[in-house]
Amino acid sequence: MMSSNIGMREEHIQLLRRLRADIVRVLHVDKILDIMVADEIFDIEDVQNIKCKSTMVDKARELIDQLIRKGPNAFESFVKACLIHHPNIAQNLIKESGIQLPTVAHDNRQTHHDVTLRVLDYCSKNLTLPDCKILARDLGVSHVDMDTIYHDNPADTETQKYLMLKKWHTRCGSSATLDILYHKLENNGQKAVAEGCQVYMSQNAEVQMEVQVEEPMNSHQCLLRDTNFMQCIANVPDLSMEHFNVIVNHLQCTPEQTELLEQNLSLQHFLQSWCPHSLSQWCHLVEVLEREKYGVNRRDVSDLLQRYLPPGIRTAGPKLERSTRIKDIGYDLWQKLVLELSVQKENGRDWRLVASKLGIPQNLISLWKQNEKTPMENVLQTWAPDTNATVGFLYDLLVDNGMSDEASILETD
Secondary structure, three states: OOOOOOOOOHHHHHHHHHHHHHHHHHOOHHHHHHHHHHOOOOOHHHHHHHHOOOOHHHHHHHHHHHHOOOOOOHHHHHHHHHHHHOHHHHHHHHHHHOOOOHHHOOOHHHHOOEOOHHHHHHHHHOOOHHHHHHHHHHOOOOHHHHHHHHHHOOOOHHHHHHHHHHHHHHHHHHHOEHHHHHHHHHHOOOHHHHHHHHHHHHHOOOOOOOOOOOOOOOHHHHHHHOHHHHHHHHOOOOOOHHHHHHHHHHOOOOHHHHHHHOOOOOHHHHHHHHOOOOHHHHHHHHHHHHOHHHOOOOHHHHHHHHHHOOOOOOOOOOOOOOOOEHHHOOHHHHHHHHHHHOOOOOOOOOHHHHHHHOOOOHHHHHHHHHHOOOHHHHHHHHHOOOOOOEHHHHHHHHHHOOOHHHHHHHHOO
8 A cells, every 4th residue: 555654734634524525425436546546646455445345425435535644745636636527626625725736837838739639528528518608609619510519419418518619629620729728718717627628638648659550551541642543433423412411411521511512413522522531531431332221322432442442441330320339339349349459469559559549648558558457448448438439439540540350340249
């Protein structure tokens, strides 16, 4: 059990005791433990003692009881973890303790990094829908875009919030920085969420893999510049309006893209205007063109595309609906993914690459590598609550990173 000759400051102990009842009612114990283990506040024995309790409230009580017996850095680590998962708790602790967390200081080297989708997911989960609408408008998202998002997802407020922020991210690209997001949140009275985003960014910064990962094949990137391919495409029949509507819907084209694409229903115009930028987008197009459930049945086009895509690439698409949440895929499929991806490979294409691409902190990856027999289980459990944790997202991630064999697991029941 980790300990320290110097204990936690008395005022911090008293503060935790005073707020203990409010904290234990809502605390996400597993998520807090992941960060505090990575910070070397808790060790494996501590985690086992906490997790052996029968209810979530009892686990939270045990965590607080152990926390106040830890060293001087324990309080700061707990506040940092709460900034990510419980901004309101963190805000109260910061306000009443007066601490200044070095990880949330304005550091231009960090705040100017591109915002990741996981940060947007964190941000959307910690804002109400009205607050998220205000933030989206301040970030330049139009009322038309927000209305479209609402009408596409009328009963799903979590998805509405996430897509509003993602719209800003998609439109601005590398200009969508943490610095901008932080200041917009701060100006709207959401300082705790702003600081949580900054901590979350530092925790989830993408890192270099310990094993050198070979770059996946990228011949798809020059298809639109391949004269033979474009000549073949020019000779196939145009898309019908019915098929066009199905395709743009399943490819999740933006209203702006759709307006541009429908000006000309030739496949050549479609590809040049849509301009797929990843292998998975090409594969998704093939999937929509040939799968019977979509009703397009343009095998002439899908066969042509497959002749020019790299050999061995998966184009069948996942068996389950792409929107299916990872947590809902069923025990058997979950176990197949865990067992296949937990095997560490020399080329680096295994659970470590997936974890890194999903933005999981390197310190957690290192911890799981040392202590877990099936680390992909931890990866899926950590990622599952995210808004983008869907079958389609995982399938595309595997295809884009040269993991076609692993992607094929999702093509079966």
